[in-house]
Amino acid sequence: MxxxxxxxxxxxxxxxxxxxxxxxxxxxxxxxxxxxxxxxxxxxxxxxxxxxxxxxxxxxxxxxxxxxxxxxxxxxxxGDAGEYGEQDAELKDCVCRFTRRLEGIGSDLNGMFVEVTNALSSMSNYIGVVMPPRPESTTFNRIDFIRYKADKVVAVLLTDEGVIKNKMLSVDAAFTQEDLNRIAAYLNSEYSGRTIDEIKSMLIKKMRQEKAAWDKLITRAIKIYEEATSFAEEDFFVSGLYDVMGLPDFSDMSRIREISRAIKDKHAILKLIEELSGVSGVQVVIGNENPVEELKGLSVVASTYKEGERPMGVIALIGPTRMDYSKAIYMVDAISKCISRTFEQRTEVV
Amino acid sequence: MxxxxxxxxxxxxxxxxxxxxxxxxxxxxxxxxxxxxxxxxxxxxxxxxxxxxxxxxxxxxxxxxxxxxxxxxxxxxxGDAGEYGEQDAELKDCVCRFTRRLEGIGSDLNGMFVEVTNALSSMSNYIGVVMPPRPESTTFNRIDFIRYKADKVVAVLLTDEGVIKNKMLSVDAAFTQEDLNRIAAYLNSEYSGRTIDEIKSMLIKKMRQEKAAWDKLITRAIKIYEEATSFAEEDFFVSGLYDVMGLPDFSDMSRIREISRAIKDKHAILKLIEELSGVSGVQVVIGNENPVEELKGLSVVASTYKEGERPMGVIALIGPTRMDYSKAIYMVDAISKCISRTFEQRTEVV
DNA sequence: ATTAGCACTCTCATGTCGAGAGTGCTAATC
DNA sequence: GATTAGCACTCTCGACATGAGAGTGCTAAT
The missing domain is CATH 1.10.10.10 (Winged helix-like DNA-binding domain superfamily/Winged helix DNA-binding domain)
Known part of the structure; x- marks a missing residue:
């Protein structure tokens, strides 16, 4: 060519x-x-x-x-991203140290994601993004309900991957802690090991099938489970906006403000990252290739992390079109692989 | 004069x-x-x-x-902050609508704080900050432990005020869910109603006093409680950095970057807000009066919200020295009072 | 195919100039 | 004695010109 x-x-x-x-x-x-x-x-x-x-x-x-x-x-x-580490010994070192630390963190996924975004952004000076596992690929481990005051219940949802989510629900006051325990026990015994989304559709189906002849407890369980797993907004982890402001590319305010806005309403980034998710290997989107209006003029380097063969979520670096692609690719690749590795270890141990 | x-x-x-x-x-x-x-x-x-x-x-x-x-x-x-609402009917309206909504939120304190920061910043175009209740003034409601995989336990801490915190703990594998339940039951029955900090010191004292002759369960309870309540970092809620970038005061990048940095390491703000907390009424710190180096040149309008007479936390607006003090004071005052009011309602109901 | 040389173009920093805005001071006015 | 009109003065800011510097494209020579 x-x-x-x-x-x-x-x-x-x-x-x-x-x-x-x-x-x-x-x-x-x-x-x-x-x-x-x-x-x-x-x-x-x-x-x-x-x-x-x-x-x-x-x-x-x-x-x-x-x-x-x-x-x-x-x-x-x-590009020579494969051998990038050879040239920049310092970065390689950083990444190595970091991966080792990550392996030590263990099951606290939320904590891990925070660490990862911070590492991504601080080592690269670009914006680090981590998408946690999507609900369709998170495995339900257990749910617990804690009665709190008259008409409030706190739901605590644990997944095999280690994500903890909790939510305060308003319920009708009729529930005793006993009821809640039974509901939780039912859900836990019946559905542990399936994905959050699977369960949801299973429950809905069940409810339709046997409609009238249904245990009152179960209908309640369904309702309460639905409420508990409807998390307002698919969240992701971001960090590095402040570092990116230091780059000479963004010396004029307006660009920065755009980016901030894009990140704030999360929508654009979510959309983009979703498009990139699932594909294996490092993906690079450059400048105006970007399908999302708000992010045109920015580049994204992303990679999917997996549990075994199952894609879980995405980590990405977002930076100016003029970003150091070799470096970014090297980092994203190394860290996503590292995350995948920690998942493997985890499942081995258990 | x-x-x-x-x-x-x-x-x-x-x-x-x-x-x-x-x-x-x-x-x-x-x-x-x-x-x-x-x-x-x-x-x-x-x-x-x-x-x-x-x-x-x-x-x-x-x-x-x-x-x-x-x-x-x-x-x-x-200033004529007292009557500010009379002049700016639109803002008054906004604040009113918002306070009504707040009262509907109920016990989900975390959710409420997010709402409050957003409201503060979006209505004012300054940076909204909310400090949640400090540990010495949060009342322990209950703690629960959920066994998760071999050597992990999830601790869920609820306070009377509605703050939920959870943390994944590494424990030695010897705990069964039974053990955990007993520990939780012990802590809950013994200490419900006291503040987090009180309990901590009480536990430590107890442990010293009766050292050797101590139930194994209790020593464990103490250890696990300590680990569960040592939350990495006193957190607070911030929002509005992006809006503030729109203000002509900050047309040059360097200022913005400073501010971002100040907010990122949270330390400076924490220090300042702590100094302002407890005093009743709206506090105003102007420009270089600011004792904290990083925030010199910015102004802070803050007010403490209370539960009855007990000060709980602080809400604040941070903006340029040239900020609309009347407006800021009006807003901070109105909203902090509103928060206090929701606390009262809550305690009444229960 | 490569290169040296040269005219050309464009940016950027610098300097000059005049208009505009606002002040301080003085002298006149109420 | 306080207030005001008038005027000279100062400072900023945009417009314009100028020259140095950097880099190109083209042509002719190698």
Missing amino acids: LDERSRQVLRAVVQSYINKLEPVGSRFVTKEYALGCSPATIRNIMADLEDLGFLSQPHTSAGRVPTDKGYRFYVNFL | LDERSRQVLRAVVQSYINKLEPVGSRFVTKEYALGCSPATIRNIMADLEDLGFLSQPHTSAGRVPTDKGYRFYVNFL
Whole structure:
């Protein structure tokens, strides 16, 4: 597709633009990257690359800047993410230390996710995102109900993966703690090991089938379970907005505000990440490839973590189009694999 | 201290600076506020106010801008926060609607706090902060332990006020659910109604006193309780960082980044709010009065909410020095009172 | 095919200038 | 004696010009 030297030039431009954030000129390329030819030659090649849509010029006489297509080519064919760790020993070290720590955290998934987002963002200076396991892939472990004051019940939901969720429910006052225990016992004995969503549909089906002839307790159980598992909003973990503000890419406020808004209503990110979930390997979405309006102009590097073969959730880095893809890919890959590993360990032990 | 007309001028300057964010000149004052005298007179008065330290000039020939001292005088003597609601019917309406909604939320304190921060920030465009009740003033209602996998236990802590906290504990594998139930039953029967901190010190004392001759169960109970109530970090609720970025005061990035950082490590805010807590009525800290380095240049309007006479926590608005104090004071006052009211209702019902 | 040379273009920092806004001071006025 | 009108003065800000610097495209030579 591109001859060797053109590739080298493209790589040079992408890499030095990522580092310096300044349009890169032909002279600079010859100086920093020993390609064995003069600026003029580079200029010709660059002109070709521009015609092909890989590079562009901010104005007539500035250096070149990669286009989305340029980044895409770089990521697909020129990146060396696999060996990134070899070059940046410090980062590799960080990641290693972190993965070891993660393995020590054990079953407190919420805690783990917080750690992961923080690690992602602080090591990369981009925005770290972690999507916890989706309800259709979380396995119900047990639910408990605690009576609290006259008409309130606290539901505590545990999953095999370790996510704890709790919710305060308003119930009609007729429930005693005894009732609640029976409901919980019923749900636990009957449904432990299935996914949250499975259970939901099973319960609904059951209710339809045997409608009238149904134990009062069970109808109650269904109702209360439904209320307990309807968690307001699919939540995810974010961190690093503040670090990202330090990047020179976002020196103007308006961009930042956009991003903040996008993250605040979560909708856009959720949508994007959902599209990326399930596919294995690291996914990269660059700039305007982004299907979601609010995130155009940002790049996303994401990877799905799994329990065995079952995809659970997604971790991602969101940064400027000019992000250090090699680094990001390396990190996301390493950490998602690490998360998967902790899941395996867990299931082994139990 | 200041004759009537000087006060009027000071008020005029503060108010129009708050609205316009532009240095206000003598001509403008005579036009907008009918004080019955000419620009020249105003100039003289302004010069006096400047000598007294209430106003300052950004440069020789710009209008005047209030100093911290100026704002302070305004807040103390010129504000009309009490009747603020009369002027801004829309806001009053908002606050009313919101308080009514709050009363409907009931016992889900966490949910309530989220609502409150959101309301604070969205109605004011400043940063809303809510400090939940401190451990020394939260009343233990009950604790439950749920056995989860081999060596993990989930502790669920409920307080009278409705705060739910849960934590996954690693315990030695010897515990059966029976054991856990007995421990919980012991703690619940013995200590329900006391504050979290009281209980902690009581337990420690007990353990010391009767050291050797102590039921194995109880020593375990103590250990497990301690672990369960040691919550990593005193947390509080924040919202509105993104809105505040829209304010012209923060058009330069660096300020925003500072603030973000301050909020991120929470330490500074915690420290400040703690200093303000317990005092009744609305507290105002203006700009450099702020004892905490990171927050200098910002103003804080805070108020303590109570259960009966016992102070529970603090709500606050953080904004630029040039914030609309009357409005902020009105809001913080109204909402903190409303929170207190919901506490009363709750205790009545139970 | 590559390269040296050169004219050309565009940005950016700097400097100058005039308009506009607001002040301080002085002298006149009520 | 307080207030006001008038005026010179100061400072900011945008518009405009200028020149240095960086980088290009093209052409002719290698």
